[in-house]
Amino acid sequence: MVTVEMVAKMAGVSRGTVDRVLHHRGEVKSETAERVRQVMRELDFQPNTLGRAFSIAKKRNRIGIFLSAREPDFQEQIKQGIEDGVAYAQQHGIEAVIEVVSPDDELLYLQKIDEMIASEVQGIVLRGIESKAFDERLQILKNQGIPVFTYNQDVRPALRNCYVGIDSCRAGKCAALLMRQISPPDGYALIVGVTPQHKDSEKRIEGFLEQWGLAPKASSGYRIIYGEGYHDVAYARTRDVLNEMPNITGIFVSGAGLSGVAQAVYERGTADVQKIVGFDATQRNITYMKNGTVQFLIDQSPYQQGYKAVQLLVDYLFEGRAPDVSCYYLDAHIKNAFNC
Incomplete structure (x- = not known):
């Protein structure tokens, strides 16, 4: 049996x-922590999960989870x-x-975090x-x-343990490649x-624009607007821009609000000219895709975002097992x- 003493001696x-390093208490230099983790991997060191289970059972353990109210x-x-992640947590005591909080309501968000800190949650x-x-x-x-x-939208890496979601820059590049396949060269x-x-x-x-400008002898023209992540706002602003600029041939929607953009194109009857590529296989977005208004959707594995973020936190608390990576990228x- 590999012991803590054996890991310490070898490292x-x-x-x-x-x-x-094992329990993420106090400060340890990054190179030292990585050396210790490398030794743990080489020795196949397993923390005493039974001992941690007894420790957890003796006190009230609680985690806080925030859900966004947008889209x-x-x-x-x-x-x-x-x-399902909560059910996994409950199995571990x-x-x-x-808490359901809109990302636009900063004061409420901060208030709920303060309440969780005061209630002595073991993780968020x-x-x-x-x-x-x-x-x-x-x-x-x-x-x-x-x-x-964190999930879906990251924070500064120094302020969190792990992010769960897609690689947003690469997803933007993927969207640009798809757009180039269905849009005219100019x-x-x-x-x-x-x-x-x-x-x-x-x-x-950023990823979209980087890839959009790479095509040889192709127009890299573009215009950026913001729909604030809401159907009605995205609809109104897209409608106004299309009335002003009917030469637009492709629309990339980088997040929430795609259904509003699709409604504007659908009402104009220009889906054969203005192709749409965006994110999220929600029912409303799929409806517009099936009627030919939206050509491609990039699904962010939302179920896995929610489940994996909770599971990783529980494993961290119960087994003292930190994620192997700081960004846990999911498949896009x-x-x-024909496949939605």
Whole structure:
């Protein structure tokens, strides 16, 4: 049986250092921590999960989970994964508190985080938002040794343990390649983002533009607008731009709001000219794809986002097992009218 002492001796560190790396307590230099983890892998070291189970059973263990209130169809898919993740947590003697908060309501988001800190949760799963005050809360969690796992929208890597979701930059490049297949060589693209503060939406746009400009002898013309992630806003702003710029041949939607964009194109009767590529295989989006208004959807594995983020946190708490990677990238599936 491999012991902590054996790991410490082989890694050239103290037993206390191994314990801090194993249970993520205190500060350990990154190169030292990686050396200890490498030795653990080489020796196939397994933490004493039975001992941790007894420890967990002796106290009330609780994790906090945040669900976004934006785009209900998409969030319902994430919610299904989170609910199964909660069942997984319960099997390990860990209860979960779920809060449904709009990412646009920063004050409420901060209030709920404060409440979770006060209730002494052992870990948190959340969707990130762009906010200095939000980052300050995450720093408090880090200082208190409370692990944070993010999904769907990331935060600064230094403020969380692991992100679960797709590689947004590569997904944006994929969308540009798809658009090039269905648009004329001299096509002009309309890009509909969520908000400039939505990090992953912006990463997808960056990836799209990088790939969009690579095609030889092709127009790299584009215009960017923001639909704020809501159907009605995306619809109105897309409608206005299409009235102003009928030369647009392709529309890339980097996140929520695609159904509003599709409605604007559908009402104009120009789906044969203005091709749409976007994200999320929600029922509303699939309806527009089946009637020919949307050509491709990139599915973000929302169920796995919810489930895996919770599972990784539970494994971290119950077994002392940290994720092998800081970003747990999920598969992005390309959907069309024949495989949705």
